Amino acid sequence: MLLQQIINGLTVGGVYALIALGYTLVYGILELINFAHGEIYMIGAYLGFIFLGIFTASGLTQYSLILSLFLTFVMSIIVCSAYGFTIEKLAYKPLRNAPRLNPLISAIGVSIFLQNYVMLTQGATDKVFPHVIPVTKIEFSNVTMTTLQLFIIIVSLLLMTMLHLFIMKTKTGKAMRAVAQDKVMASLLGIDIDRIISVTFIIGSGLAAVAGLMVAMYYGLVNYSIGYIAGIKAFTAAVLGGIWSIPGAMVGGFLLGLIESLGASYLSSEYKDAYAFIVLILILLVKPTGLFGRSEGDKR
Amino acid sequence: MKKLIFMLWLSVLSMPFMGIKGGIYLFLGILASYGIYFLLVNIFGKINKPAIPVNIKFIFTALIAVSFIFPFLVKDYYTDVAILVCIYIILALGVNIVIGYSGLLHLGFAAFYGIGAYTNALLTTHFGFGFWSALPLTLIVTSVSGFLLAVPSFRLRGDYLAIVTLGFGEIIRLVLNNWDSVTRGPNGISNIPSPFILGFEISSLMSYYYLVLFFVFLAAFIVNRVHRSRTGRAWLSIREDETAAEAMGINTKKYKFMALTFGAFWAGLAGALFASKMHFVSPESFSFMESVFVVCMIILGGLGSIPGVILGSLILVLLPELLREFQSYRMLALGIGLVLMMIFRPQGLIRSKDA
Numbered sequence: 001m002l003l004q005q006i007i008n009g010l011t012v013g014g015v016y017a018l019i020a021l022g023y024t025l026v027y028g029i030l031e032l033i034n035f036a037h038g039e040i041y042m043i044g045a046y047l048g049f050i051f052l053g054i055f056t057a058s059g060l061t062q063y064s065l066i067l068s069l070f071l072t073f074v075m076s077i078i079v080c081s082a083y084g085f086t087i088e089k090l091a092y093k094p095l096r097n098a099p100r101l102n103p104l105i106s107a108i109g110v111s112i113f114l115q116n117y118v119m120l121t122q123g124a125t126d127k128v129f130p131h132v133i134p135v136t137k138i139e140f141s142n143v144t145m146t147t148l149q150l151f152i153i154i155v156s157l158l159l160m161t162m163l164h165l166f167i168m169k170t171k172t173g174k175a176m177r178a179v180a181q182d183k184v185m186a187s188l189l190g191i192d193i194d195r196i197i198s199v200t201f202i203i204g205s206g207l208a209a210v211a212g213l214m215v216a217m218y219y220g221l222v223n224y225s226i227g228y229i230a231g232i233k234a235f236t237a238a239v240l241g242g243i244w245s246i247p248g249a250m251v252g253g254f255l256l257g258l259i260e261s262l263g264a265s266y267l268s269s270e271y272k273d274a275y276a277f278i279v280l281i282l283i284l285l286v287k288p289t290g291l292f293g294r295s296e297g298d299k300r
Numbered sequence: 301m302k303k304l305i306f307m308l309w310l311s312v313l314s315m316p317f318m319g320i321k322g323g324i325y326l327f328l329g330i331l332a333s334y335g336i337y338f339l340l341v342n343i344f345g346k347i348n349k350p351a352i353p354v355n356i357k358f359i360f361t362a363l364i365a366v367s368f369i370f371p372f373l374v375k376d377y378y379t380d381v382a383i384l385v386c387i388y389i390i391l392a393l394g395v396n397i398v399i400g401y402s403g404l405l406h407l408g409f410a411a412f413y414g415i416g417a418y419t420n421a422l423l424t425t426h427f428g429f430g431f432w433s434a435l436p437l438t439l440i441v442t443s444v445s446g447f448l449l450a451v452p453s454f455r456l457r458g459d460y461l462a463i464v465t466l467g468f469g470e471i472i473r474l475v476l477n478n479w480d481s482v483t484r485g486p487n488g489i490s491n492i493p494s495p496f497i498l499g500f501e502i503s504s505l506m507s508y509y510y511l512v513l514f515f516v517f518l519a520a521f522i523v524n525r526v527h528r529s530r531t532g533r534a535w536l537s538i539r540e541d542e543t544a545a546e547a548m549g550i551n552t553k554k555y556k557f558m559a560l561t562f563g564a565f566w567a568g569l570a571g572a573l574f575a576s577k578m579h580f581v582s583p584e585s586f587s588f589m590e591s592v593f594v595v596c597m598i599i600l601g602g603l604g605s606i607p608g609v610i611l612g613s614l615i616l617v618l619l620p621e622l623l624r625e626f627q628s629y630r631m632l633a634l635g636i637g638l639v640l641m642m643i644f645r646p647q648g649l650i651r652s653k654d655a
Binding site: 031032033046047050051079082083086090091094095098099100101102103104105106108109110111112113114115116117118119120121122228232235239270271273274276277278280281284285288 | 309310313314316317318322403405451452455456459460462463464466467468470471474475478588589592595599628629631632634635636637638639641642643646
């Protein structure tokens with residue numbers, strides 16, 4: 001029972017961690033809670049549903065499942081990244097020097113817009129994700145784990161490691177860290193701030209797309225309203241781990257997933273969604289820098 | 301050319317969701333609206349600053365005059381809408397104290413509204429209180445909850461406070477939704493009685509309208525007086541620069557307590573009025589969207605400006621009612637509207653004098 005809940009928690013936690021990375025990157029660079037990020041995740045789930053539907057209809061899935069799944073992932077990541085890129089250019093860039101509340105409200109506007117845009121174009125009812133992926137159960141002693149769960153945990157760990165290496169080893173990653181530390185100084189040193197911000201949004205949205213797709217496969221359902229609550233939880237995960245810390249977002253995501261799944265099974269499942277908020281409020285009041293965060297003095 | 305590519309980009313982006321046909325229509329739609337805009341600009345010249353040319357004072361005097369005889373002029377349906385507008389004005393005035401004056405971005409105000417409505421509903425249906433005897437208790441409960449929620453605002457600023465208050469709002473909604481033995485969960489509480497004045501039941505739309513109108517005037521008057529007092533100036537100084545305010549000897553903690561308590565007070569009043577108007581409350585009415593909706597009102601009208609808040613509530617409640625047939629598009633428009641507002645006119649329709 002306990003081990004089972006831990007496995008379930010880790011699965012959901014991996015997804016939270018992937019979304020949390022998008023928050024943490026954007027917050028690190030722009031100091032903006034990108035409320036629309038949860039919506040990007042929801043769009044990722046829908047895109048997976050749409051593209052897989054197209055591939056199945058065109059017969060590609062029957063021909064080669066692996067290829068069509070791979071293409072679904074690739075297409076969703078590309079389109080989601082394009083959405084993230086466009087949103088930044090349209091809704092946040094004009095507000096870069098405005099008071100801090102303005103981009104936040106603009107982000108809420110984008111979030112409302114995207115939710116209703118998807119609802120109007122795709123309908124308000126739950127969409128059933130096609131059951132094309134064969135799921136086998138792996139059992140040891142009395143614990144069951146599906147291949148899908150294993151897949152989600154492995155993919156999320158893999159992507160996080162890749163992102164960590166990207167930030168730490170590549171030139172663009174170095175530039176991102178520089179911009180996060182000091183925008184003015186970075187631009188004086190010849191770093192193209194606009195480009196770095198765009199890259200950040202593209203990476204964050206791509207990760208959210210993967211998260212959305214995996215959740216859609218895991219639960220088998222997509223709905224236009226999943227983005228808001230997942231977004232808030234992922235943000236909690238980011239804050240829990242410490243904002244602008246990639247290992248922090250990973251640990252925060254997994255921890256939050258565990259707290260939720262254990263809380264739901266041992267305390268009360270009705271308040272499942274409330275645990276994230278309670279955790280969030282407690283951390284912000286007790287240790288606002290999170291587990292791995294740096295102290296930023298006056299900024300918060 | 302650049303604009304054309306941009307339009308093409310947008311329509312390509314929309315294709316997965318709207319289909320290839322839908323994407324092409326969107327492209328043509330954007331192109332056409334841009335063409336019309338281009339023509340209009342060429343004919344009428346550039347739109348100069350979106351200043352409001354008419355005298356605001358005159359409009360408001362007229363509005364107040366009309367508000368007194370409004371129910372006699374229109375059908376019952378519009379009186380009903382007007383009551384809703386009034387309730388939202390009271391709520392928005394409360395939110396305006398916290399966000400507009402003190403600059404604390406609070407995204408969980410629906411919680412206070414909900415606490416007010418539920419306290420009123422429970423006291424009147426379970427404990428046999430009347431509206432008027434329940435009102436002071438309701439206001440005390442909501443004010444105390446506001447007082448308690450001021451604590452996070454000491455350590456957190458800006459968007460962190462926003463997310464904590466959002467969480468608080470969600471927790472309250474979840475409690476209302478799941479605490480079945482008291483709140484009856486998603487079914488809500490029904491049969492909430494109407495208020496009585498001197499033995500007369502205020503149940504007809506017209507009498508309720510006047511009751512709510514009285515509270516709107518009361519709220520606008522008191523909030524305005526407080527805004528111009530020493531307390532109001534202290535709030536403004538916290539909004540402008542908290543560190544400087546503290547350096548000037550303002551007890552920021554005390555004034556944050558006051559702002560949230562006072563703001564929650566009006567939200568509680570709005571909630572109580574809402575409950576006894578609808579005779580029914582359920583958790584759905586107090587969701588996160590409700591908080592955002594009220595924040596939109598004060599941003600649209602103009603943060604920190606009482607005429608602005610009133611105008612914003614008027615517009616945002618009336619528009620969806622008038623555009624019933626486009627109902628599904630109204631949230632879409634609200635989202636775009638918020639973004640455009642932030643980019644082109646962040647100070648709102650009526651700029652506050654001390655902004």
